[in-house]
Amino acid sequence: MNLHEYQAKELLRAVGVPIPPGEVATTPEQAEAIARKYGKPVMIKAQVHVGGRGKAGGVKYTPTPAAAKEKAAAILGMDIKGLTVEKVLVAEAADIGSEAYVGIIVDRATKKPVFMVSAAGGIDIEEVAATTPEKIHYHPVDPRYGLQPFEAMQMGFFLYSDVKQARAAARIMQQLYQAFIANGCSLAEINPLVVTPQGEVIAVDAKMVIDDNELDRLPAVASLRDESSEDKSEVDARNANLTFIKLDGNVGCVVNGAGLAMATMDLVKFYGGEPANFLDIGGSSNPEKVVNALRIITADPNVKAILFNIFGGITRTDDVANGIVTATKQNPLKVPIVIRLTGTNEEQALEILTRNGFSAMTDMDEAVQRAVQLATQGSAGGAK
């Protein structure tokens, strides 16, 4: 789960990271009032879950409250990479001497949280990593002991030669690590970490990504989810415990397991079709999940054929068959369906489907070819 900048900053302030004051506004008038209260120039920053906000015109400097109102009016409602800006952060503008980068990710290779720090901050760190990798210092942390003061100081001195600044940066890194662990992050970063002309070290922008698997035990963090900033069908799917990603094709896919779902999409493409989505109904299945999956898929007008590819392990194929029967009784299908299922409780599943007038296949390639063919025919024939 992605957090907005203002949410990440709240979590970092709570552990003591120095951050210029800022508040969220949803109207130009609110933005003006916040700017007036601070009595200083402010930044107006779009709060959307995409990178490159600044380049898209979603971040503006404003010297006066009137200008803040005007810029907020321009940014609110703006479309950035398909997402509408509903909120702006109005933050005191910082005086910037130098900009550094500090981030933590969970690294697959070392199997540890790893710090990445660089004096070349303020821009895309992936760009720095690709072009000048020597400018990034990596430091894995043993999570059983946590980040030790000497480790933080080493990184502080990698960024700054001034001992006061190195100490201040080290303190911020310990605070960032504390917030990273406490909030179940898979990524937390401060970019830029700024040294002001007065020599203070402060965090000017922050980003956090929460491991979705942490949300059940961290209800306060889970409550930060902003559904208005996400794709509606993806929100709907998540609330139904499905993993769904909308794509542009016309073959609606319902599969169990991420690997098989991806392999199914690949095979749709291999046979000349285009998948309409990635949809994983997951492990432990119940008929309700299938009902929700069909509802979400058929809501997409591009879908001209539906393909079920279920290989039962922990998923019981009879549960899936019952779901298909229930769902299609509630809402009869307007597009053809191809069902391929095999594995756990396959006999019961086939019996349930046959009894209700469905046929099922057992070969994946045949099923995918059939679905691609039906979708192509459906598109050529136009909407019924």
Place this chain on the structure above:
Amino acid sequence: MSVFIDKGTRLLVQGITGRDGSFHAKQMMEYGTQVVAGVTPGKGGQKFEGSVPIFNTVAEAVEATGANTSVIYVPPPFAADAMMEAAAAGLTLVVCITEGVPVLDMTRVYPYVKEHGARLVGPNCPGLITPGESKVGIIPGRICAPGTVGVVSRSGTLTYEVVYQLTRAGLGQSTCVGIGGDPINGTNFIDVLQAFEHDPKTTAVAMMGEIGGTDEQEAAAFVKQHMRKPVVGFIAGQTAPPGRRMGHAGAIISGSSGTAEEKLQAFRDAGMGVAQRPADFVPLLRERM
């Protein structure tokens, strides 16, 4: 021979009284796995299916039954503790089926299990099966057949798909190992490839990877340097849009690292067979065996 599990595997089931645990414990018993104990705190002294003794703790169960392997079906918030409990009790193989274990938990579990000398498979994996001998996990037994192809995969159901196609074509398996799709797991491709290389019964290996990370590239380098047996590889997610997370925490591509093309190229460079789709495994393996 086989890798990791065989007829001698004495299995303990953590979470044996839960919905998934009880269902799959029965399936494993029907397959012929020696299920010697179950663990559910508070249900010690009871019997599962009238025959398998249930204990309150893993240590007690190991002491009483000589179990040497554990399979874990407990819910995600308790999975990290269950894995550590199994390792602490001296089990040499710990297989965690549970999906949804927080990755920060795994940063602590991984070194703990290593230090206790246990091999962890998973989490978020389908487990292992040595056809005709033993099944630990949830891989449907009926789709497998004894034979000489070693199977290793990051996926669950995709593994079943490939195994099913191998079996139908008359290519039995020595052992199938599902290593799981999470960013941090106990056993990686190289661990399993190495075991297959040393297993006299295995004559070829089918390997299913996914987009994201660099495990497949490292595995390909291992194949090139250390393996004499033929390996055929597949990567799921060749058509996945970049930057999107596809269910598995592992299956995410960011930047140019971890794309399907990069991985397939590594396979080619290592002289491996490259399956464009699951159905290609059978002919590619046959050519090489």
